[in-house]
Amino acid sequence: MKLKNYEEIFFKGLMITSASIIIAVLLFILGTVIYKGFPSLTWDMVTKLPGGGFYLGKEGGVLNAIIGSVYIVAGSLVLSMFLSIPVVMFINFYLSKNSLFANITRFSFDILFGIPSIVYGAFGFALMVYMGIRASLLGGIITVAMLIMPIMMRSLDEVVRLLPRDLPDALLSLGATKFEMVKVIIRQILPGLITAILLAVGRGIGDAATVLFTAGYTDNIPVSLSQPAATLPLSIFFQLGSPVEEVQNRAYASAVILTVIILLLSFSARYFSSKYSKNKI
Amino acid sequence: MQYIRAIKDRSARHIMLGITVFGILFLLVIGISLFVKALPIIREKSIWILLTSGDWRPFKGEFGFLPFILSTVYVSLIAIAIAFPLSLMTSIYLNSYATVNVRKFFQPFVDVLSGIPSVVYGVWGTLTIVPLIANKIAPHFVEFSSGYTMLAGGIVLAVMILPLLISILLEVFQAIPKEMTDASLYLGATKWQTVKKVLLRKSFPGIFAAIVLSVSRAFGETIAVLMVCGNITQIPHSLFDACYPLPALIANNYGEMMSMPSYESALMLAAFLLFIIIVVFNAISRATLVQIEKRYHM
Numbered sequence: 001m002k003l004k005n006y007e008e009i010f011f012k013g014l015m016i017t018s019a020s021i022i023i024a025v026l027l028f029i030l031g032t033v034i035y036k037g038f039p040s041l042t043w044d045m046v047t048k049l050p051g052g053g054f055y056l057g058k059e060g061g062v063l064n065a066i067i068g069s070v071y072i073v074a075g076s077l078v079l080s081m082f083l084s085i086p087v088v089m090f091i092n093f094y095l096s097k098n099s100l101f102a103n104i105t106r107f108s109f110d111i112l113f114g115i116p117s118i119v120y121g122a123f124g125f126a127l128m129v130y131m132g133i134r135a136s137l138l139g140g141i142i143t144v145a146m147l148i149m150p151i152m153m154r155s156l157d158e159v160v161r162l163l164p165r166d167l168p169d170a171l172l173s174l175g176a177t178k179f180e181m182v183k184v185i186i187r188q189i190l191p192g193l194i195t196a197i198l199l200a201v202g203r204g205i206g207d208a209a210t211v212l213f214t215a216g217y218t219d220n221i222p223v224s225l226s227q228p229a230a231t232l233p234l235s236i237f238f239q240l241g242s243p244v245e246e247v248q249n250r251a252y253a254s255a256v257i258l259t260v261i262i263l264l265l266s267f268s269a270r271y272f273s274s275k276y277s278k279n280k281i
Numbered sequence: 282m283q284y285i286r287a288i289k290d291r292s293a294r295h296i297m298l299g300i301t302v303f304g305i306l307f308l309l310v311i312g313i314s315l316f317v318k319a320l321p322i323i324r325e326k327s328i329w330i331l332l333t334s335g336d337w338r339p340f341k342g343e344f345g346f347l348p349f350i351l352s353t354v355y356v357s358l359i360a361i362a363i364a365f366p367l368s369l370m371t372s373i374y375l376n377s378y379a380t381v382n383v384r385k386f387f388q389p390f391v392d393v394l395s396g397i398p399s400v401v402y403g404v405w406g407t408l409t410i411v412p413l414i415a416n417k418i419a420p421h422f423v424e425f426s427s428g429y430t431m432l433a434g435g436i437v438l439a440v441m442i443l444p445l446l447i448s449i450l451l452e453v454f455q456a457i458p459k460e461m462t463d464a465s466l467y468l469g470a471t472k473w474q475t476v477k478k479v480l481l482r483k484s485f486p487g488i489f490a491a492i493v494l495s496v497s498r499a500f501g502e503t504i505a506v507l508m509v510c511g512n513i514t515q516i517p518h519s520l521f522d523a524c525y526p527l528p529a530l531i532a533n534n535y536g537e538m539m540s541m542p543s544y545e546s547a548l549m550l551a552a553f554l555l556f557i558i559i560v561v562f563n564a565i566s567r568a569t570l571v572q573i574e575k576r577y578h579m
Contacts, residue, residue: 004471004473004474005471007471007473007474008471008472008473008474011370011473011476012374012378012472012473014370015370015371015373015374015378016374017370018366018367018368018370018371018374019370019371019374019375019387021367022367022368022371022390022391022394022443022447023387023390025440025443026390026393026394028405028409029397029401029402029405029440030393032405032408032409033401033404033405033408036408083300083303083304086296086297086300086301087297087300087301087304089297090294090297090298090300090301091301094294094297094298103571104305105301105304105305107564107567107568107571108304108305108307108308109304110563110567111308111560111563111564111567112304112307112308114494114497114498114559114560114562114563114567115311115501115556115559115560115563116498116500116501116502116503116528116555116559117501117503118501118503118528118531118532118552118555119311119315119501119552119555119556119559120311121531121532121535122315122531122535122548122549122552123311123314123315123552125535126314126315126318126549127314146307149304153304177286177287177289177290178290178293178294179289179290179293179294180286180290182293202396203396205398206396206397206398206399206400206401207398207399208398208399208400208503208504209399209503209504209528209532212532212535213535233398233399233400233504236400236401236404237400237403237504237508240404240407240508251404252404252408255400255401255404258398258400258401259397259398259401262393262396262397262398262401263393263396265396266389266392266393266396267389269392270389270392
């Protein structure tokens with residue numbers, strides 16, 4: 001056999017090894033978290049607020065963090081949708097195909113996407129100090145919205161760019177105004193919109209650095225925008241910092257809860273995007 | 282009726298334009314406000330001293346960022362050194378060797394890896410990597426190590442940037458026209474020869490962009506790194522030293538420093554440094570990727 005064939009076998013083996021290592025690492029991560037967290041995962045964890053002495057290992061759960069995370073992500077989702085959908089529609093349907101302005105917009109959102117959450121957190125905090133808002137649900141919502149807006153914009157843009165150009169043309173030749181056309185198109189890309197939302201929610205719910213200074217932390221469920229809100233990632237982080245073993249175990253259980261939420265989101269995003277590509281016109 | 286439709290259309294257009302412009306300006310707004318917040322400390326000390334001094338004593342008014350900058354750079358380099366060969370090999374495999382079914386099977390793993398929150402990576406790191414280093418690896422090299430080390434940070438970060446690297450590398454490889462690799466195969470080259478002589482050579486700028494982009498992702502990663510790096514202010518000299526990257530510095534001290542204006546300003550400078558480096562890195566690599574896309578798909 002020639003040298004080139006040995007080389008072929010060697011590198012093919014190396015590649016398959018690399019791919020297997022990556023799969024193994026993922027399974028190892030999931031396995032570790034579930035193995036450590038599952039024993040402490042009780043029904044109380046997801047249905048109860050932290051009781052007195054929760055951080056010493058007494059009764060209670062992390063319902064405050066689950067609800068807090070849901071509130072923050074829901075709020076920021078609404079905010080970022082109002083900002084990202086118009087941008088996507090504008091650059092795709094109001095500008096010409098190779099417009100410089102559209103490309104500049106895409107470029108800046110790509111860069112915004114790369115900015116780390118800690119920078120958003122610091123900026124969000126500075127903004128809140130400037131506006132006189134304390135660490136609160138509102139602060140968390142605004143900061144997480146900054147984080148997820150570029151994600152929504154980018155994935156929506158991809159969906160819209162795949163739309164056949166005949167659709168807008170058909171609508172316009174029937175006499176619709178551009179705004180009416182946009183409304184029809186939004187309905188048309190609904191599955192893509194859902195995928196974008198799920199991706200954004202996944203990123204927003206798991207991020208700790210943005211809410212670290214902006215949302216605060218509390219043992220209660222916030223009832224107004226100006227109250228602080230607990231979040232799941234921070235609750236894991238704080239519980240893990242405790243010297244009490246039971247509290248640490250609960251941190252692992254909370255990590256299982258968060259991981260399960262993320263897995264569900266990720267798989268449903270995949271389901272919707274595959275459904276979308278099947279029904280493509 | 283016609284009139285109302287026209288008004289609606291026109292106002293919608295203006296609102297959309299306004300939001301788009303706001304989105305573009307947002308980047309500038311973040312940069313400028315971080316810079317303004319960092320200005321007091323830059324005025325007080327020269328930027329050169331701030332960046333090159335290793336003395337960090339906030340309560341004596343000494344702010345040397347060198348330990349944090351070096352920690353950030355070292356940890357990210359370790360991460361890319363581990364993650365790059367793995368993801369390069371995997372993406373070549375997925376692009377040139379694997380069948381469609383294998384690719385479909387692999388995709389969810391990449392999706393889930395990129396979806397796992399950094400705090401969960403941190404939990405995994407403290408549970409497995411840290412004890413592994415403290416008990417198994419470090420004793421061969423140094424007398425004592427807590428396990429909360431630069432190496433641990435690098436390994437955890439490496440896993441975190443894997444999905445980004447793989448998806449960008451795959452995109453880059455897919456941009457190379459199939460005719461080029463096919464031509465090489467028809468001439469009798471083996472698959473690996475084709476990969477080596479055609480695919481890798483043609484996609485070199487894209488691979489470079491992928492590396493730069495993942496390094497910048499590693500620079501900004503906070504919570505996971507904070508949980509495994511040890512957070513001791515020192516210039517790390519070996520893989521088994523604790524380190525203290527910039528994002529961890531901000532996360533650990535922000536909020537408590539409101540009473541000390543110069544401290545707050547110093548942390549804002551840290552955020553500004555991160556911001557500017559990451560924006561530059563992102564701009565370079567995104568521009569490269571756009572160029573590649575253009576060259577082959579016009």
